[in-house]
Structure formats: C-alpha cells, structure tokens
Amino acid sequence: MKLDARIPSGPLPQKWDKHKASIKLVNPSNKRKYEIIVVGTGLAGASAAASLAELGYNVKSFCIQDSPRRAHSVAAQGGINAAKNYQNDGDSVFRLFYDTIKGGDFRSREANVHRLAEVSVNIIDQCVAQGVPFAREYGGSLANRSFGGAQVSRTFYARGQTGQQLLLGAYQALMRQVGLGQVRLFPRTEMLELVVVNGHAKGIVVRDMVTGKVSSHSADAVVLATGGYCNTYYLSTYGRGSNATAIWRAYKKGATFANPCFTQIHPTCIPVTGDYQSKLTLMSESLRNDGRVWVPKQKGDKRLPGEIPESERDYYLERKYPSYGNLAPRDISSRAAKQVCDEGRGVGESGLGVYLDFADAIQRLGIDKIRERYANLFDMYHEITHEDAYKTPMRIFPAMHYAMGGLWVDYNLMSNLPGLFVIGEANFSDHGANRLGASALMQGLADGYFVLPYTIGDYLASQKTGSRPKADAAEFKQAEQETNERIQKLLSIRGRKTVTDFHKELGRILWVHCGMARTEKSLKEALTLIPALRDEFWKNVNVPGTGEDLNQSLERAGRVADYLELAELLVYDALMRDESCGCHFREEHQTEDGECQRNDEQYAYVAAWEFTGVGKTPTLNKEPLVYEEVHLAQRSYK
Amino acid sequence: MNVKLRVWRQKGPQTAGQFVGYEAKNINPNMSFLEMLDVVNEDLTKRGQEPIAFDHDCREGICGMCSCVINGEPHGPEYKVATCQTYMRSFHDGETITVEPFRAKAFPLIKDLVVDRTAFDRVIQAGGFVSVSSGSAPDGNAILVPKPDADLAMDAAACIGCGACVAACKNASAMLFVAAKVSHLNLLPQGKPEKDRRVLAMVTQMDEEGFGACTVTGSCEAVCPKGISLNFIAKMNRDYFGALFKAGPKPAAAAEA
Numbered sequence: 001m002k003l004d005a006r007i008p009s010g011p012l013p014q015k016w017d018k019h020k021a022s023i024k025l026v027n028p029s030n031k032r033k034y035e036i037i038v039v040g041t042g043l044a045g046a047s048a049a050a051s052l053a054e055l056g057y058n059v060k061s062f063c064i065q066d067s068p069r070r071a072h073s074v075a076a077q078g079g080i081n082a083a084k085n086y087q088n089d090g091d092s093v094f095r096l097f098y099d100t101i102k103g104g105d106f107r108s109r110e111a112n113v114h115r116l117a118e119v120s121v122n123i124i125d126q127c128v129a130q131g132v133p134f135a136r137e138y139g140g141s142l143a144n145r146s147f148g149g150a151q152v153s154r155t156f157y158a159r160g161q162t163g164q165q166l167l168l169g170a171y172q173a174l175m176r177q178v179g180l181g182q183v184r185l186f187p188r189t190e191m192l193e194l195v196v197v198n199g200h201a202k203g204i205v206v207r208d209m210v211t212g213k214v215s216s217h218s219a220d221a222v223v224l225a226t227g228g229y230c231n232t233y234y235l236s237t238y239g240r241g242s243n244a245t246a247i248w249r250a251y252k253k254g255a256t257f258a259n260p261c262f263t264q265i266h267p268t269c270i271p272v273t274g275d276y277q278s279k280l281t282l283m284s285e286s287l288r289n290d291g292r293v294w295v296p297k298q299k300g301d302k303r304l305p306g307e308i309p310e311s312e313r314d315y316y317l318e319r320k321y322p323s324y325g326n327l328a329p330r331d332i333s334s335r336a337a338k339q340v341c342d343e344g345r346g347v348g349e350s351g352l353g354v355y356l357d358f359a360d361a362i363q364r365l366g367i368d369k370i371r372e373r374y375a376n377l378f379d380m381y382h383e384i385t386h387e388d389a390y391k392t393p394m395r396i397f398p399a400m401h402y403a404m405g406g407l408w409v410d411y412n413l414m415s416n417l418p419g420l421f422v423i424g425e426a427n428f429s430d431h432g433a434n435r436l437g438a439s440a441l442m443q444g445l446a447d448g449y450f451v452l453p454y455t456i457g458d459y460l461a462s463q464k465t466g467s468r469p470k471a472d473a474a475e476f477k478q479a480e481q482e483t484n485e486r487i488q489k490l491l492s493i494r495g496r497k498t499v500t501d502f503h504k505e506l507g508r509i510l511w512v513h514c515g516m517a518r519t520e521k522s523l524k525e526a527l528t529l530i531p532a533l534r535d536e537f538w539k540n541v542n543v544p545g546t547g548e549d550l551n552q553s554l555e556r557a558g559r560v561a562d563y564l565e566l567a568e569l570l571v572y573d574a575l576m577r578d579e580s581c582g583c584h585f586r587e588e589h590q591t592e593d594g595e596c597q598r599n600d601e602q603y604a605y606v607a608a609w610e611f612t613g614v615g616k617t618p619t620l621n622k623e624p625l626v627y628e629e630v631h632l633a634q635r636s637y638k
Numbered sequence: 639m640n641v642k643l644r645v646w647r648q649k650g651p652q653t654a655g656q657f658v659g660y661e662a663k664n665i666n667p668n669m670s671f672l673e674m675l676d677v678v679n680e681d682l683t684k685r686g687q688e689p690i691a692f693d694h695d696c697r698e699g700i701c702g703m704c705s706c707v708i709n710g711e712p713h714g715p716e717y718k719v720a721t722c723q724t725y726m727r728s729f730h731d732g733e734t735i736t737v738e739p740f741r742a743k744a745f746p747l748i749k750d751l752v753v754d755r756t757a758f759d760r761v762i763q764a765g766g767f768v769s770v771s772s773g774s775a776p777d778g779n780a781i782l783v784p785k786p787d788a789d790l791a792m793d794a795a796a797c798i799g800c801g802a803c804v805a806a807c808k809n810a811s812a813m814l815f816v817a818a819k820v821s822h823l824n825l826l827p828q829g830k831p832e833k834d835r836r837v838l839a840m841v842t843q844m845d846e847e848g849f850g851a852c853t854v855t856g857s858c859e860a861v862c863p864k865g866i867s868l869n870f871i872a873k874m875n876r877d878y879f880g881a882l883f884k885a886g887p888k889p890a891a892a893a894e895a
C-alpha cells in the first residue's frame with residue numbers, strides 16, 4: 001500500500017498557512033447538506049463536533065457515557081502547553097515544536113508537530129473566551145507553570161483539573177450546538193462497526209447500551225475521537241470504560257494502525273496495592289516542579305523516609321540529569337524509577353515505588369503556596385493512600401498512561417480509508433515515541449477546534465451532496481448482522497472464566513513482556529501467549545445476562561475480545577522495531593549509561609500495519625520520516 | 639474484613655425493584671468501594687448470576703459518573719468524596735451496608751444502581767455556555783480577570799455534574815448544580831454579555847425537567863464531592879431576580895427561599 005502523508009511543500013513554518021489557502025472549500029449553503037458522524041466526546045471529539053456544527057454541518061455525536069462531559073479527558077490534571085511566551089522566557093513556536101519533536105525521540109512528523117505548535121496559541125485564546133477559569137496572576141493575566149521536558153514556563157492550568165475545565169469548555173460549546181439543533185447527541189451508545197461503502201467510510205453500526213438495540217447511521221464522513229488503547233494492559237490511568245473498539249473495528253475494515261508499540265508509561269502514579277486493583281491513579285506530573293524524587297542509597301532500606309538522612313538518599317534524577325533534574329521527560333523518568341526498583345532500592349511494601357518529596361519546597365515556599373498549587377492532588381493522594389503528603393513524601397510508580405500510536409492519518413487527519421478522520425489520542429500523528437506533559441490536551445483541542453474543521457472540507461468538497469448511502473443499504477445490513485452474531489456468540493459461550501479474568505491475564509502478559517523494557521525473547525514469548533489466551537477466551541468466557549438491556553459484562557466482553565487481537569499487533573510492532581526510542585525500550589539497544597539507542601538509518605519511519613486476518617501476520621507499510629528542519633540527535637537531558 | 643450488602647436490584651424502569659442481600663468476604667480495607675463491588679460482581683458472574691449494574695468511569699473522583707447512595711447518603715460516609723474515592727476503611731468489619739441508586743423524578747432509573755441524568759445536559763443546552771465560535775476569540779491576555787474572580791469562578795466550575803445534590807435533597811432540587819454552572823460563567827467577564835439570558839433559561843429548563851424547589855436546607859452542599867458552596871445558590875438567586883427585574887414580569891420564582 002502506498003501511504004501518502006500529503007505534507008504540503010515549502011518551508012516548514014509556512015506549510016499550514018499555505019495548505020489552508022489551497023485546500024478545497026465547501027460553500028456555506030452546501031454545508032448543511034452534509035452529515036458528519038463524530039464518535040467520542042473528549043477534548044478532540046467535543047471540540048470537533050462543536051466546531052463542525054458551528055460551520056453549519058449536520059453532526060451526530062456519539063459517546064458511551066451518560067453525558068459527553070464524562071469522557072476521560074476530564075481526568076487530565078496538569079495543564080496545556082502553548083507557545084504564548086507570556087513569561088518572556090524565550091519561548092516560541094519553534095521551541096515548542098522542537099521540544100515536542102525531541103521529546104518524541106524524533107519519531108514524529110515535522111509538519112504535523114509544527115502545525116500543532118502554531119495553533120497552540122489559538123487554543124488558549126479560544127478556551128479563555130469560552131470561560132475556562134485558568135489560573136491568574138494578581139494583575140489579572142494568565143499564569144503559567146513549567147512541565148517535564150521543557151525549560152520554559154508555557155503550561156496553562158486550572159488548579160489541578162485542567163482537563164475537566166477544558167472539557168467543560170468544549171462540552172458547553174457542544175451543548176450550545178445541541179440546543180441549536182445542529183448536533184444530535186447519542187449518549188450511552190457504543191460504536192461496534194465501521195461501514196465502508198465503495199472504499200469510503202460512510203457510517204457506523206452502534207449498540208444502544210440501555211436497550212441493546214443495534215442500528216446503523218450513515219454519513220458523508222466519519223470522525224473517530226475515541227482515545228487510546230492502553231486499557232489493553234488492564235491496569236492504566238485510563239477511565240474504566242475507555243476502549244479501543246472503534247479504532248480496532250476501523251483497522252479491521254482497512255484503516256492502517258501506526259506505531260502501536262508506542263505506549264507511554266507515566267512516571268508519577270500511585271503504586272499498585274493489591275490484586276483487586278481496578279485502575280491506577282495518576283498524580284499530575286506538575287508535582288515534579290516542586291517535588292524531589294529519591295530512593296535510599298542502600299538496597300532494602302526499610303527505615304521510614306524521615307529516618308533516612310540526606311546523605312543516604314539518592315536523588316537519582318537530579319544526579320543523572322542535572323540540567324532537567326526532576327523535570328526529565330516521562331519515558332526517561334519512568335525507566336529510571338524501574339532501574340532503581342530493579343536494584344532493590346524501591347520503597348513501600350511492594351518495593352515498587354519511589355519517593356516524591358515536598359519537604360524542601362514547603363520549607364522554601366511555605367505550606368500555603370504548596371497548598372495553593374496542589375491541594376486537590378494532595379487530597380486525592382490522601383483519599384487513596386490515607387497518607388499526608390505535606391508531612392511524609394508521596395510514593396509513586398510508573399503506570400500505563402497514553403498511546404502515542406493509533407490509526408495512521410495524513411496531514412489532513414484522514415486515514416488511508418477516504419472519509420475516515422481520526423483525531424486526538426486515537427490517531428498517531430504528533431507525539432512520536434514519547435509524549436511530553438501537557439501536550440495531549442493541546443493536541444486534542446488543536447485537532448478538534450483548528451485542524452479538522454478546515455481539512456474535512458477538502459474531502460467533503462469531493463463528495464457530491466446527497467450522495468451518502470442510506471442507512472439501510474446492503475453494507476449496513478451486513479455490518480449489523482455481523483455485529484448481532486458477535487454479540488450472540490459472546491453470550492452463548494457460558495464458560496467458566498469471567499471477562500475480567502481474561503483481561504487481567506492479558507494485562508499481565510503485556511506488562512511483563514512488552515512493558516517498560518522489551519527484549520526479542522520476551523516479545524516472542526508474548527506472541528505465543530496472546531493467541532493462546534484469545535483462543536481460550538472464545539471457548540471459555542462467561543458473559544451473563546442478555547443482549548436486550550444494559551449489560552456491562554457484555555460491553556466489556558466485546559472490548560476485551562478486541563484487546564486480545566490488538567495486543568498481538570502491539571507486540572508485532574515492538575518486535576519489528578529493533579531499536580530503542582522514547583517509550584519503546586529494547587534492552588538490546590541501549591547506550592553505555594542505559595539510555596535509548598535509536599537506529600535512524602533503519603527505523604526513521606512510521607510503521608503502519610495493515611490487517612490481514614485474525615491470527616495472521618499483518619502487513620507492514622512504511623512512511624519514511626523526512627526531516628527538513630531539525631537535525632536528528634541523541635536526546636540528552638543532562 | 640467482611641461486610642454484608644443490601645443492594646437495590648431492579649431489572650428495568652418498568653419492573654419493580656427490591657433489596658437483595660450479598661456478602662463480601664475478605665475485603666481489604668484499602669480497596670475502594672467500587673472495587674469491593676467488582677469483587678462481589680466477579681463472584682456473582684462465576685455463579686452464573688447477573689452482576690450488579692452501576693455507573694463509573696474515571697474512578698478518580700472527577701468524571702461524575704459514579705452515583706450510589708450508600709447507607710442513605712449520596713456518595714457515602716466521607717465528606718467531599720465521590721463513591722469511587724470511598725474506601726472500605728470507612729466501614730466497620732461486619733457492617734451491613736445499604737446501596738441504592740440516586741433517586742429523583744428527574745433521574746429515571748435505568749437498571750439496578752444506574753439512573754438517567756441527561757436532564758443536566760439539557761439544562762446546560764438551555765444556556766450553560768458562552769456563545770463564542772471557534773476561531774473568533776481575542777488574545778487570551780486581552781481579557782484580564784481579577785484573581786479573586788477567577789478563583790471564585792473556579793470554585794463553582796469544580797462541579798463534576800454527578801447529581802448527588804439532587805439525590806440528597808428531599809425535594810430533589812437541582813439548585814446547587816444549576817447555581818454552580820450559572821455562577822462559573824456569570825462571574826467571569828467572558829460570561830457577562832449573556833448573564834441574564836443564561837440564568838433565566840437555565841432556571842426555566844431546570845423547572846421543566848421536574849426538579850423540585852429549593853428550601854435551602856443545605857443537604858446538597860453536605861454531600862457534594864467537590865464541596866460546592868451554598869453561597870452560589872444565593873448568588874444565582876440574585877442574578878435571577880436581577881434578570882427578571884430587567885426582563886419585566888415573568889412567572890415562577892427560582893426558589894422559595
């Protein structure tokens with residue numbers, strides 16, 4: 001397959017403007033003749049649905065929650081980056097672009113990342129105008145903080161709940177359009193199939209999660225904004241409902257899946273306490289602004305943190321990366337934590353944890369300042385662990401957090417299936433092999449408010465108005481039938497293991513064999529374990545209840561069935577990529593001091609996989625990464 | 639620890655519901671309340687029975703999806719904590735815990751502990767936004783917001799839209815929710831142009847949805863997982879009557895208070 005990224009020619013800083021000026025437009029009176037389906041209502045989905053409706057398109061918006069406002073973007077805590085340079089500290093579009101490319105370990109597309117940095121400034125303006133209550137200085141201007149992987153203060157925030165506030169902004173914009181009749185909302189509705197007609201994505205099959213009814217919706221274009229796939233690992237910081245079914249169905253219908261092995265592990269989560277654990281909670285990385293990360297110098301030191309004198313502590317991030325210190329990027333901090341725990345210097349009952357200590361910051365700034373900055377995070381930590389982080393250091397450990405990989409898209413955010421657009425975390429485009437903190441919110445909103453509304457017109461202009469198929473066309477009927485058969489199959493097995501049993505086992509296999517460190521041997525093992533587990537699932541899973549009402553076991557069963565396939569692709573990709581880069585750490589490829597050793601000659605490409613059948617080796621397509629502006633360098637945060 | 643549960647089971651809106659007893663054994667006190675329900679559900683599934691349906695998503699107290707009444711209190715015993723952030727250490731060994739859905743006319747039951755809260759979305763649709771389309775905003779710092787105003791707006795904006803306030807109120811009033819939403823935007827300069835229209839439209843929609851009247855007993859504030867203050871209700875009433883006054887006579891007051 002030939003993948004054409006359709007990156008505009010010309011100098012990097014002018015590509016986006018030039019592209020906007022040259023792509024096709026849909027005339028205003030024609031916009032209302034087009035229907036667009038948007039699946040997912042997180043930052044990307046809600047902002048896209050609202051913006052498209054504002055332009056005059058008819059939009060149908062789907063989400064699995066009871067309200068669009070609950071999408072898991074809501075949980076992002078720390079902030080959103082923008083190259084505003086309000087702090088006068090030397091920030092610029094170029095610097096944000098460069099930090100993001102470098103942070104991604106040179107595995108993302110230059111043109112996309114530059115565009116992201118450019119529109120970052122518009123996002124802040126838009127959100128302020130919507131009434132997002134960003135933190136302010138006494139003079140009334142916007143406040144900023146710094147974040148991992150950057151040496152400037154460019155992060156905007158709303159207490160510790162930036163995600164919720166930005167999502168409310170987008171949700172309110174969406175609700176305004178619903179009120180105006182421009183968007184029709186379908187909550188508690190799950191997309192179970194993508195429908196492709198004559199090679200173009202023209203609709204979806206959904207299940208009403210309350211009545212169990214399976215039905216079809218046709219459209220002129222379909223937008224997926226359904227987030228990432230890290231719940232494949234069972235334990236992650238995702239919402240429990242977040243799932244990969246929409247993108248996986250699209251993959252099986254011909255959309256290519258790019259860089260699936262790029263899954264980010266966030267360094268500051270609350271450590272696992274027991275087998276019953278259902279999810280991991282992240283503590284915002286912004287805590288690393290004021291917290292110092294350390295472990296005892298001695299192995300197996302069981303003293304309480306307060307009893308360990310300064311001289312016997314190892315502030316390992318400050319030691320290893322003096323210029324970035326505690327603000328080293330996520331992949332590097334996570335790996336460093338794993339290293340010290342592997343050495344037997346981890347803290348807490350399980351030995352899988354490191355300290356994040358605020359004592360110095362409290363002494364320097366006073367407890368009130370710390371409270372003002374992080375009160376809700378300290379409260380949350382207290383709720384979960386019952387420990388007071390004002391008095392004793394927090395314990396943190398890395399956890400699965402974000403998928404940089406996702407469906408392949410071109411510069412217009414359209415997948416290789418014409419008419420299928422993929423935005424936000426669900427696509428692969430901007431973060432390379434590692435995402436910097438406070439960049440996910442930025443990308444979701446950039447795609448939804450400022451990129452897709454332009455680029456989707458380029459496709460729609462090529463589709464005759466009124467040419468979309470009817471929702472009872474043969475392709476839809478067939479997709480509905482397949483969906484119903486699959487549901488019946490899941491309900492009819494009545495085996496002995498629960499869906500959760502399988503999901504936990506899959507998560508364990510992935511975490512051990514394809515987690516923070518990967519080897520050829522571990523990956524090959526995973527490639528035998530996963531298909532075996534999948535076979536067992538289809539013989540021995542027990543899904544109680546029926547398909548005719550709210551059935552949460554059935555919902556989860558369908559999602560886990562997809563994870564059991566996706567996991568295999570993830571491992572294929574990790575095995576194929578015989579280099580270390582960003583979050584993808586192949587133990588065979590490391591520098592003397594244990595950092596990632598990239599192989600630019602052989603692997604400076606996007607790996608876009610094509611489905612060939614369940615259990616069959618997928619086909620690899622390569623999109624070479626061409627760097628016109630930046631010079632590929634070994635990442636250094638020393 | 640071991641606890642006994644009395645859980646509301648109801649197949650659907652048309653069927654009658656009832657309490658059913660379950661036992662949760664060998665529970666770790668550091669388990670969250672929902673993780674305890676997971677354990678019970680796993681056990682039910684293994685015995686071929688349908689697990690208890692309950693709403694949840696983020697499990698970190700921010701999405702507002704979880705919604706149980708535990709021992710008579712929405713979100714359970716702890717102050718300023720959502721159901722998903724409630725831990726088993728808040729209960730005693732051997733205790734019988736009663737678990738029910740949020741009950742209110744405006745929140746029809748779907749199944750077991752799951753209710754329909756789309757009424758809240760419709761209140762927002764009526765006016766809970768600033769009418770600014772993508773791309774038409776001035777520079778972020780062109781709009782200066784005094785820090786105290788921004789902080790107060792943020793206090794109101796912290797509402798997670800869970801509906802506990804409604805479930806706690808003997809009249810099933812949604813005043814705290816609506817007040818938080820109105821205040822968040824009405825306090826900011828960006829929200830000023832639509833201030834009057836917003837409060838009138840949202841209060842009207844609230845009444846249409848069948849939420850009850852507010853008598854300011856404060857039970858809503860007491861169960862709010864984000865500690866949204868009753869003061870916002872007073873503020874909304876001021877905005878409401880101000881707007882009514884400007885708009886000329888209009889029927890039905892926002893609150894009896």
Ligand code: FES
Nearest residue numbers: 695697702704722
């Ligand atoms: S599950 Fe999100 S607030 Fe409880």
